[in-house]
Amino acid sequence: MSLAGEIVTYVLAAAFLSAAAAKFLGAKKVGQNLDKMGISNRLRWGLGGAEVAGVVLLLIPSLTFVGAVGFVVLMVGAAGQHMRIRDYAGTLPAMALLALCLWVAVESLPAFIAFVS
Secondary structure (H helix, E strand, O other), rough: OOOOHHHHHHHHHHHHHHHHHHHHHOHHHOOOOOHHHHOOOOHHHHHHHHHHHHHHHOOOHHHHHHHHHHHHHHHHHHHHHHHHHHHHHHHHHHHHHHHHHHHHHHHHHHHHHHHHO
C-alpha cells in the first residue's frame, strides 16, 4: 500500500474509533440521530462494537481490505439512514467516509490477495 493509503487508513481508524466511543459513551448528538433513525440502544452498542472490530481489521495490514469493505457496507447503510430521515448534512460525511473506505479497499487488495494465496 502507498504511503497515502496508510495515512488514510490511520485517519479512518481514528475516525471510526471516535465514532464508536461516542456510541459507547452515549454522546447526546449521536443518541439523538440514532433515536430519529429508530435505532435501539442494543443496536447502538452493536454498531459501536462493529466499528471497533473494523478498526482492528484496518490496522492489521493483511486484513485491511476486510475492514475497509466492512466499513463500506456500514457507510452505505449510514448514508441511507441519513437520507431516509432527511438529514442531508449527515449524509455528506457518511459519503466521504464511504469514498475513503472504498479507496483503502482498492489500495489494500493486493496485500489481501497475497495473504489468502
